[in-house]
Amino acid sequence: MSERTNGGNGAEPPPIIRIRGLKTRMGNRAIHRNLDLDVKRGEVLGVVGGSGTGKSVLLRVVVGLIPPHRGTIEVFGQDTAKLDTDAMRQVEARWGVLFQDGALFSSLTVAQNIQVPLKEHLRLPQALMDEIAAMKIALVGLPPDTATKFPAELSGGMRKRASLARALALDPELLFLDEPTAGLDPIGAAAFDALIRDLQKSLGLTVFLVTHDLDTLMTICDRIAVLVDKRIKIGTIPELLNDAHPWIHAYFHGPRGRVALAAHGGAQGG
Amino acid sequence: MAQDAWLESGFREGAFVLRAGGAWRVQSAAELDRKLDALDPGTARSALIDLAEVESLDSAGAWLVLRTERALEGRGLSVRVANLRPEIEPLLRKVESSREAVPRERRHHHHHGFRDFVRDIGESTVWFLGQAAELVGFLGLVTVTVARTLRRPERLRFISLVTHMERTGVSAMPIVGLICFLIGVVTAYQGADLLHRFGAEIYTVNLIGIGILRELGILLTAIIVAGRSGSAFTAEIGAMKVHEEVDAMRTLGLDPVEILVLPRMFALVLVLPLLAFYANFMGILGGALMSWAALDINLPLFLRQLQSALFGWTFWLGPLKAPFFAVVIALIGCYQGLKVSQSAESVGRLTTVSVVESIFLVIVLDAAFSIVFSYLHV
Numbered sequence: 001m002s003e004r005t006n007g008g009n010g011a012e013p014p015p016i017i018r019i020r021g022l023k024t025r026m027g028n029r030a031i032h033r034n035l036d037l038d039v040k041r042g043e044v045l046g047v048v049g050g051s052g053t054g055k056s057v058l059l060r061v062v063v064g065l066i067p068p069h070r071g072t073i074e075v076f077g078q079d080t081a082k083l084d085t086d087a088m089r090q091v092e093a094r095w096g097v098l099f100q101d102g103a104l105f106s107s108l109t110v111a112q113n114i115q116v117p118l119k120e121h122l123r124l125p126q127a128l129m130d131e132i133a134a135m136k137i138a139l140v141g142l143p144p145d146t147a148t149k150f151p152a153e154l155s156g157g158m159r160k161r162a163s164l165a166r167a168l169a170l171d172p173e174l175l176f177l178d179e180p181t182a183g184l185d186p187i188g189a190a191a192f193d194a195l196i197r198d199l200q201k202s203l204g205l206t207v208f209l210v211t212h213d214l215d216t217l218m219t220i221c222d223r224i225a226v227l228v229d230k231r232i233k234i235g236t237i238p239e240l241l242n243d244a245h246p247w248i249h250a251y252f253h254g255p256r257g258r259v260a261l262a263a264h265g266g267a268q269g270g
Numbered sequence: 271m272a273q274d275a276w277l278e279s280g281f282r283e284g285a286f287v288l289r290a291g292g293a294w295r296v297q298s299a300a301e302l303d304r305k306l307d308a309l310d311p312g313t314a315r316s317a318l319i320d321l322a323e324v325e326s327l328d329s330a331g332a333w334l335v336l337r338t339e340r341a342l343e344g345r346g347l348s349v350r351v352a353n354l355r356p357e358i359e360p361l362l363r364k365v366e367s368s369r370e371a372v373p374r375e376r377r378h379h380h381h382h383g384f385r386d387f388v389r390d391i392g393e394s395t396v397w398f399l400g401q402a403a404e405l406v407g408f409l410g411l412v413t414v415t416v417a418r419t420l421r422r423p424e425r426l427r428f429i430s431l432v433t434h435m436e437r438t439g440v441s442a443m444p445i446v447g448l449i450c451f452l453i454g455v456v457t458a459y460q461g462a463d464l465l466h467r468f469g470a471e472i473y474t475v476n477l478i479g480i481g482i483l484r485e486l487g488i489l490l491t492a493i494i495v496a497g498r499s500g501s502a503f504t505a506e507i508g509a510m511k512v513h514e515e516v517d518a519m520r521t522l523g524l525d526p527v528e529i530l531v532l533p534r535m536f537a538l539v540l541v542l543p544l545l546a547f548y549a550n551f552m553g554i555l556g557g558a559l560m561s562w563a564a565l566d567i568n569l570p571l572f573l574r575q576l577q578s579a580l581f582g583w584t585f586w587l588g589p590l591k592a593p594f595f596a597v598v599i600a601l602i603g604c605y606q607g608l609k610v611s612q613s614a615e616s617v618g619r620l621t622t623v624s625v626v627e628s629i630f631l632v633i634v635l636d637a638a639f640s641i642v643f644s645y646l647h648v
Contacts, residue, residue: 106512107615122296128303132296135333138368152612171296171328202364203329204357 014077016041016174016206017062022071024054024061031057033230035071044200044207045234046217049227050247055210056100058227059176062208063097064088075174093121095174096167100182102159104151110137110162111147117169136165141195157188161195168199175200177209181216193219214260226251237261274298275331277305286314286347288338291323294331302331306338317342322353332365401627408605412535415527430533438499438534439541443548445498446491450482450549453490454556457481462565471565475572476579478557483580487550488588489636492595495542496628500603503534504624507607508617516608526608535600542596543589550588583648591639595632602628 015038022035031054039045049055060066062073064080073080075091083091104113111133118129130147137146140161151159160180167175180196181189197220200207211217217224218237225234228247235243241252241261251257275298278289288309294302311317319339324331335351342349354362419425461477507530510516516526554576561567567575583590606624610616 106613118296122300124296124300125303128299131337132299132330132333135329135365135368139329139365141368150613168329171330198364202360204361 013041015039016076017208018072018074019062020072022061022073023069024057024066025069026057030230032061032227035231037225037232037234039206039208040223041206042204043222044197044209044220045223045225046221047208047210047225047227048212048217048251053227054230055227056178059097059178059208059210063095063176064092089121093117093170094172095176096170096172097176098160098163098167098178098180100178102151102163104159104163104166106151109148109150110142110154110165113151113162114166114169117166121170132169133165136168137162139168139199140165141191157184157192160184160192164195164199168203171203172205174206174208177207177211179211179213180209181211181213186215189213190215190219196220214256215263218260218264275302277302279309281312281314282318284314284316286311286317286342287320288317289320289323290335291325293326294324294334295326295328296330299330299334302334306334309338311342311345311347314347316348317350319349319351320353321351321355321358324355324358327358327361329361329365332362335362336366405602405605409601411527412531412601415525415532419528419532425528426536427529427533430529431537434534434537435541437502438495438538439545442495442498442545446494446545446549447552449490449494450487450553451556453486454478454482454553454558455560457486457553458557458560459564462561472567472575474561474565475557475567475575478554478561479576479579480584482553482557483550483584484587485636485640487553488546488591488595489632491542491545491549492592492599492632492636493629495538495545495596496599496603496632497625499538500599500628501621501625503600503603504607504610504621505617507604508610508620511608511610512612512614512617514612530607531600531604534604535597538596538600539593542599543592546588546592550585587639587643587648591636594635594639598631598635599628602631 017037017039019035019037022032022037024031035058047055047058057066061068062075068081076094078087078091080088080091104110105116108116111130114133114136115129118124118132124132134144134147137144142158142161142165146154146158146162151162154162164180177196181192184192193216196207196209199205200220207220209216209221221237223234223236224240225232226240226245226248228245233240233243233245233248237252240248243249252261275292275294276290280287280289292298319335321327321335327335339349339351351362457478458474461474462471465471465473465477507516510530516530519526519529558569558572561572562569603624606620606627610620
């Protein structure tokens with residue numbers, strides 16, 4: 001957190017993710033067109049949009065799972081398209097990804113899952129790795145005996161937490177979450193939101209969060225990026241509330257949007 | 271990253287003082303772990319962990335600090351952690367709040383060569399017997415389902431049956447044909463070489479005929495089909511198990527045995543005798559061509575000799591055994607598929623088990639048939 005690979009303009013620190021002119025295509029269909037996005041260091045950015053607008057695709061493009069058709073993506077000030085394998089590995093060690101269904105390795109225990117990135121990127125004694133895995137398991141609020149369990153033995157919510165523990169294994173600076181609260185009951189979802197906020201504050205994370213969950217947006221996001229018309233509109237909730245775009249208006253002023261707004265007192269200001 | 275992590279220890283006014291600095295991150299955790307394990311507070315009664323010069327800290331670093339604190343407390347020292355930077359403090363508190371859950375004792379795995387060996391044998395035996403019992407149980411389940419379906423044949427999935435007949439039968443023809451043809455050639459060549467010494471080349475035809483028709487044709491076909499289709503059954507059903515499709519079927523009132531197992535089994539039972547016949551034909555063809563090329567036995571001569579060599583049932587033995595082998599292959603393939611748990615690894619493991627078991631049982635069954643046939647003089 002002390003390095004500055006990119007000078008910036010002095011007043012504002014350089015963004016942790018900078019996307020310029022992104023175009024993504026799936027087959028013949030354009031998903032994103034001329035999309036720009038900056039994610040500031042230390043913020044929680046919520047990405048929303050209708051089904052099929054390419055929220056998860058955007059996440060996958062940023063972490064390099066889908067190559068962009070056009071445009072540049074800079075993460076930690078480095079253009080990911082221009083990095084060689086070694087440099088990319090170093091970048092990958094600095095971010096963690098939580099996939100929608102957890103994507104834990106089904107043939108490994110939870111502790112072994114958490115140790116996969118540790119083994120891949122570092123050389124640590126097994127005893128220390130066991131301790132770190134146990135610590136991460138406690139950190140995400142799972143009981144200690146989870147360590148020796150297999151993913152199939154866990155409930156959906158526990159799998160999400162275990163997967164978050166794996167994403168946090170290397171203490172990343174940047175965390176990508178793909179619909180972290182989807183499929184959780186409201187209490188579990190609220191607890192997961194609180195956990196993410198808590199970890200984000202104590203570990204100093206930047207969070208890139210794709211979600212459908214209005215409550216998640218209201219409670220933990222600093223800014224919201226809305227995917228409409230293949231581009232991003234970004235702002236705080238009060239700013240977006242006054243946006244005239246029909247989808248954004250329907251999103252925040254629809255019945256669910258109003259309920260969530262009322263419940264969270266119009267969200268924290270921007 | 272910033273400068274490397276460092277650690278100094280010493281004594282000041284009777285207290286054990288630990289000074290930490292640099293970047294206490296997971297990247298240097300291995301080195302710090304070693305140094306911290308080697309610390310010796312001697313006879314000091316109190317300890318001070320001074321974090322003033324720690325520039326950055328992640329949760330692994332925080333864990334090491336807290337672990338050291340706890341270890342020193344365990345030795346009866348009073349420990350104070352001092353001079354935290356304000357930006358580091360929340361992380362340390364967060365990790366601290368969860369440290370009670372972390373077991374400190376390190377695991378030891380004891381190896382006892384001989385005892386492990388005996389235990390492994392025991393475990394394998396129990397596993398093997400369990401498999402046998404479960405398989406018999408599954409055979410019973412399938413039999414009951416077959417009986418129910420025979421009473422109401424319209425419940426049999428016709429399209430699925432035809433699809434599986436095509437996949438297990440028609441698609442297997444090139445490889446089955448090629449292998450049996452080559453085996454015919456090899457048998458003819460080896461037989462000719464040996465029988466030539468006795469001036470009995472013509473009996474090569476008997477060797478080919480009886481060898482291929484009684485054993486080789488059907489056995490090779492069954493082994494190829496076990497490898498091709500038995501494994502496919504396990505993998506297909508296993509992948510459905512992983513995605514909870516089989517559970518979904520049950521909740522929709524569909525019987526997985528009826529829908530998944532029966533079409534595959536019936537398809538194989540119908541197709542394997544035909545494949546065996548085809549394999550026999552290709553094997554004889556290979557033998558005939560080789561006899562002609564190497565022994566100058568032309569086709570009419572070959573056929574006349576073949577006719578005199580075969581008596582009674584010989585021609586029918588292969589297609590007669592085929593349905594039994596088909597049941598074994600389909601049963602094991604489907605059974606192992608249904609045993610898949612929710613992990614990708616178990617699909618691979620059980621597919622291997624499926625192929626090995628079905629080939630083994632096919633050969634055992636074939637041996638049993640040989641004994642029965644020799645009693646019946648066929």
